[in-house]
Each structure stands twice: as structure tokens, then as C-alpha cells.
Amino acid sequence: MAIVPSGDRSGSAPRRRPSPAAAPPAPGPEPRLVDPTACDPGGREDSLRPRRLDDYIGQRELKQVLRIAVEATRARGEALDHVLLYGPPGLGKTTMALVLAEELGVRCRITSAPALERPRDIVGLLVNLQPHEVLFIDEIHRLNRVAEEILYPAMEDFRLDLTVGQGAGARTRSLPIVPFTLVGATTRAGSLSSPLRDRFGLIQRLEFYDLEDLQAIVQRAAALLAIDLEPAAALEVARRCRGTPRIANRLLRRVRDVASVAGHGRIGPELVDEALRLHRVDGRGLDASDRRLLTLLLESHGGGPVGLETLAAALGEDPTTLETVVEPFLLQLGFLQRTSRGRMLTAAGRAHLDGDGGERAA
Ligand code: ADE
Numbered sequence: 096m097a098i099v100p101s102g103d104r105s106g107s108a109p110r111r112r113p114s115p116a117a118a119p120p121a122p123g124p125e126p127r128l129v130d131p132t133a134c135d136p137g138g139r140e141d142s143l144r145p146r147r148l149d150d151y152i153g154q155r156e157l158k159q160v161l162r163i164a165v166e167a168t169r170a171r172g173e174a175l176d177h178v179l180l181y182g183p184p185g186l187g188k189t190t191m192a193l194v195l196a197e198e199l200g201v202r203c204r205i206t207s208a209p210a211l212e213r214p215r216d217i218v219g220l221l222v223n224l225q226p227h228e229v230l231f232i233d234e235i236h237r238l239n240r241v242a243e244e245i246l247y248p249a250m251e252d253f254r255l256d257l258t259v260g261q262g263a264g265a266r267t268r269s270l271p272i273v274p275f276t277l278v279g280a281t282t283r284a285g286s287l288s289s290p291l292r293d294r295f296g297l298i299q300r301l302e303f304y305d306l307e308d309l310q311a312i313v314q315r316a317a318a319l320l321a322i323d324l325e326p327a328a329a330l331e332v333a334r335r336c337r338g339t340p341r342i343a344n345r346l347l348r349r350v351r352d353v354a355s356v357a358g359h360g361r362i363g364p365e366l367v368d369e370a371l372r373l374h375r376v377d378g379r380g381l382d383a384s385d386r387r388l389l390t391l392l393l394e395s396h397g398g399g400p401v402g403l404e405t406l407a408a409a410l411g412e413d414p415t416t417l418e419t420v421v422e423p424f425l426l427q428l429g430f431l432q433r434t435s436r437g438r439m440l441t442a443a444g445r446a447h448l449d450g451d452g453g454e455r456a457a
Contacts, residue, residue, distance in 0.1 A: 143316045143344050144190045146197050152315065153308035153340075154187065157299050161191070164297060165198045174227045174274035175199060176296030177250055179235070181284035183423040185341030186301040188280035192231040195278060199227060207233035208242070217242045218257070221249050226273040235279035236286035243291055250277055250294045282419040303338030303427050306330065312340045313347055322351050323361045331367040335380040337424040342380075349374050379428065379447060384412070384421055389430060389448055392440040400437030 145151040148158055148165075161178070168175045175195065180188040189205070196203035204220060211217045211232070220230060232238070238246070248254045248269075255270040279295065281287060292298070304312070310326070310333040317324040324347075332350065336343035353370035354362050375383050391409055392399050407414040412421070422438075425431035430444030 139348075140341065140344065143319055144193060145315075146194065148194055148198055150315075151187070151190070151194055152311045153304045154191075154301055157191070157301060160297065160299060161195060161198075165195065169199065175229075175276040177277040177279070177294060178297045178299065179279045179281070179284070179287075179292065179295035180299055180301060181281045182301035183303070183339070184282055184420055185339040186303065187340060188301060189231065189233065191301075192229060192278040192280070195276070196229040199229065199276075201225070201228045203229040203231055205231045205233070208235055208237035208239075211238060211242045214241050214245060217245050218255060221245070221255060221272050221275075222270070224273055224275045227275065228273075229276045229278055231278045231280070233280045234282075235291075236281045236283045238291070243288065246277070247290065247294065283415075303424065304340060305338075306333050309333035309336060309338065309340070309343055313343050316344050316347055320347070320351065322347065322354075325361060325363045327364045328362045328367045331364040331371075335367075335371055335376050335378065337380045338427060339424070346371060346374075346376065380424075381447070384410075385425060386448070388417070388421060388425070389440055389444050392431075392438065393445060393448060398445065399439035400434055401439075402437045406438060 148162055151158060157180075164175060164178075178192075178195070180191060182188065192205070193203050202225065204224065206220060211220075224230060245255065245257075248256050249272060253272050253274050255272055257268050257270060258265050259268050260266060277295075279287075279291075284292070284298075284300075310329045313329040313332045313336075314324065314326070316322075317329065328350075332343055332346050336346055350362060350367050350370040353373065354360075354366055357366070359366055377386070381389075387410055388406065391406065392401060395409065403414050403418060406412075407417045410417070422431060422433075425444070426433065428443070428447075429441055430447055432439045432441055
């Protein structure tokens with residue numbers, strides 16, 4: 096039996112959502128309903144994730160917007176409007192989807208677009224949702240067209256339009272599904288088709304974290320991992336984690352390894368420096384890939400401009416990875432510039448290679 100989406104609604108404007116078919120969970124304190132088997136079971140990152148908005152450090156604007164949306168939604172007894180989160184990797188998009196589910200008192204189902212290859216993959220997820228649950232789709236810009244078209248009526252009207260059978264015997268069936276919230280995450284908001292983007296009621300960008308928030312995140316993680324870390328040591332990790340909590344937590348674990356092998360109890364900033372030099376993370380948090388990119392620009396292209404494809408080929412990197420993973424923080428630091436003629440090394444980038452980067456890289 097073939098199941099395919101029926102018709103092409105790709106250009107139609109999103110309509111208002113109907114009222115939900117089932118009662119929302121009762122307000123007030125609720126048990127944790129995030130399904131531990133559905134989200135990074137036993138994963139290292141999982142143990143450090145904040146569970147509630149109050150525990151989530153940084154991203155103030157995002158939290159404010161979502162807090163209001165959650166409160167209003169709960170008061171109305173509806174499913175939260177669909178949310179699109181975009182921004183560089185490691186800034187907490189998955190964490191925020193889990194936090195939203197927790198705040199709503201529902202389960203969060205986690206998947207990613209490459210896992211939704213066949214129509215039945217997405218249909219299976221949608222028909223098994225409970226009312227008001229959160230469906231998180233990572234890398235949503237990678238959804239194929241068929242999966243997207245299944246999502247349109249599902250997001251708009253909580254309905255699946257399916258063609259059952261093939262050829263002359265094919266029939267169209269419309270199947271109601273429960274009201275749910277789609278949380279989509281992407282590092283490339285610009286790659287989303289506009290009909291899909293238009294169906295999200297809330298579209299929010301995650302920003303790199305500032306030093307103060309990163310220091311607080313490192314201190315929180317150290318407490319959870321029972322690591323005795325001086326505040327100055329937490330600040331040193333914060334300085335060197337590319338504005339990214341996921342990297343901060345990874346560096347913290349590496350620092351803990353060095354401290355335990357060296358027999359240190361309390362960890363100070365000198366030990367952080369020693370451990371991170373060992374891992375070739377320099378004083379501004381640049382790693383070997385970052386420095387290779389900047390050095391290539393300087394030494395082989397006189398500082399640029401150079402096209403992304405040329406840089407990627409020379410570095411043996413995928414251009415998309417370079418653009419979405421490596422470059423954003425270099426742009427944020429002001430070490431790199433994107434111009435219409437290509438990438439350019441800035442004066443600050445040059446100074447970093449000459450001084451701090453050269454000295455402090457392993
Ligand atoms: N761990 C990772 N990201 C975090 C955040 N934004 N707040 C608190 N802990 C975190």
C-alpha cells in the first residue's frame with residue numbers, strides 16, 4: 096500500500112488552527128513526562144541539560160517570548176503554536192524543545208529530518224502523538240518534499256491527507272490527528288522552503304552566549320558533575336568555548352580529565368589553560384580547524400577575498416559544514432568577513448594569528 100500526501104498545498108497561506116480535540120493536561124505541578132528513551136538516552140549532554148525555563152541560562156529574549164506563549168497556551172488549553180528555532184549548532188535548540196515540553200507537561204518526541212526518509216516515517220510519528228505533545232525535528236531544512244507536504248495539513252489543520260493505493264484504485268483519505276506542536280530546528284533558516292517556514296507561529300534565533308552566561312553554565316555543569324572549579328577557572332572555560340554551551344561542557348570534561356590525572360582537587364585557571372592547550376584550544380577558543388581556515392586565508396590568499404568552495408576544497412571540508420559550523424563564530428569574533436567577492440581575513444583575525452593564536456595554540 097502506497098501512502099503519499101494528497102494534492103499540492105505548498106503555496107497556500109497557513110490558516111488559523113482549529114480548537115483542540117482533547118483536553119489539555121491539568122495545570123499545576125506535573126510529573127516529568129519527557130520520554131527518556133526518545134531523547135539521547137543516557138547521553139552525556141542529557142545529564143547537564145536544564146529541564147525548566149528557570150534553569151535555562153541566557154537567551155533572554157527567546158525565553159521571554161516562549162514563556163509568554165506557553166503561559167497563554169496553557170490558559171487556553173490549546174497546543175502551543177509551532178516553533179522554529181534557528182542558529183549555529185550547540186546553542187541549545189534541542190534543549191529548548193525539551194524544556195518547552197516540560198513546561199507544557201507533555202512528552203517530547205525527538206527525530207531529525209534525515210530519519211524521515213519514507214512517508215511512513217513521518218506519518219507513523221504523527222499518528223502516534225498524544226494531544227499537545229511536542230514533536231522535535233532537528234535539521235528540518237533537510238526534509239524531503241514528500242515529508243514536507245505531509246506536514247503542511249498536519250501543522251495547519253491537524254489532518255493527514257493521504258493517498259492510499261496506486262493507479263486507478265488510488266483514493267484520497269483525510270485522517271484527523273491530535274493537536275500537537277512541531278518544534279523545528281535548523282542551522283540554515285534560509286534553506287527552509289517558504290511554505291514550511293510560514294507555518295511556524297514562532298520563529299526564533301538562538302544567539303551565541305555572552306561570557307557571564309557561559310561562566311554560569313560552566314559553574315552549573317561543574318556542580319552537577321561534582322567538579323571543584325574556581326570561578327576564575329569557569330571564566331577561562333567560558334572564554335574558550337566559542338560562545339557555545341555544548342563546547343563549554345565538553346571542555347569542562349577534558350579539564351576534569353587532566354585534573355584527575357594530575358591529582359588536582361580544586362581546579363584553577365592555570366589548570367584550565369594547561370588542559371585546553373593540550374587540546375589545541377587557544378586563548379579565544381579557536382581550535383585547529385578555525386586556525387587552519389584563517390592561516391589558509393592569510394598565507395595562500397593574502398587575506399582574501401576567497402570563495403567558500405575554494406576554501407572548503409583546500410581544507411578538505413564540506414562547504415556547508417564550513418559555513419554553518421566553523422564560520423559563524425569567526426564572524427562573531429570579527430576575525431572573518433563575508434563579502435560579495437568571498438571570505439576575507441580581518442585585521443583582528445590577522446592580529447590573533449600573529450599573537451594570541453600563535454602563542455597559545457599547542
Ligand atoms: N547547559 C547547556 N546549556 C545550558 C543553558 N542554556 N542553561 C543552563 N545549562 C545549560
